[in-house]
Amino acid sequence: MVNRAKASVDLGPVFAALAHPIRRAIVEQLAGGDATVGELAEPHKVSLPAISKHLRVLEDAGLLQVEPEGRVHRCQLDAAPLSAAFGWLTRYRVLWEDRFDRLARHLEETRKTETREETTHARKK
């Protein structure tokens, strides 16, 4: 039961948030650094309120933090839920892995044993 990673992450909203291509694009953009709402909206053809709703979905999933800075709202990605989703998928990784992958997986398991923190990589607040 070491694997009690990030107690507060509900995978449902996380996967749901990632189900929409615009929201995935927003995550991709934020992976490159913080951005304002306007900057996040710019690549897409939908209205600003639509973007605002997408941001709310990401925020509710814990993927996003928004901090007002003057009249701009700066958005920052929180990767912890991504890590949780990754962790869930990792449980079944053996299903699609070939023998070469197993080597890397073994090394990864070793790494986990070494670091031994259950709440871990999700930066605690």
Place this chain on the structure above:
Amino acid sequence: MVNRAKASVDLGPVFAALAHPIRRAIVEQLAGGDATVGELAEPHKVSLPAISKHLRVLEDAGLLQVEPEGRVHRCQLDAAPLSAAFGWLTRYRVLWEDRFDRLARHLEETRKTETREETTHARKK
């Protein structure tokens, strides 16, 4: 060679399929081996038609193959879309990794270069 399984995996339906806890439970169960519809329905308190719909969602996402065997329908997990979802998340893995993880990641990248399988990993681009 090649593109058996998932010439193109659309991640939208895959993430959407994984967004529901019953469907995640079904994936988990199928990871332990094939099962009939009835066996998949048994752990859950919803009606059989509800399970049938969940299975359809998983099937449409490419996660599931159903093969009638007599009067039972045998369900088999197809992990390729899981691999694709994993691959997408992996692109941002650096965001939550610490230095120990980077080692494993480096090894994984190396592995990818060594094995020429664009068939099993949706490495777009």
Place this chain on the structure above:
DNA sequence: CGCTCACTTAACCAAATCGTTAAATATTCA
């Protein structure tokens, strides 16, 4: 044959999703 078992399909409903436009809010600047 006729019944039962294993499922699916149909029809329906409530709630959520995803988009819109119009209005409200808040901050900066001339």
Place this chain on the structure above:
DNA sequence: TGAATATTTAACGATTTGGTTAAGTGAGCG
């Protein structure tokens, strides 16, 4: 002060989702 900018909230509508019950299909069996 008042206009412009950045973003949210409100209200609406079409579509999808997730559940239900009831009816349909098809294989196995006494």
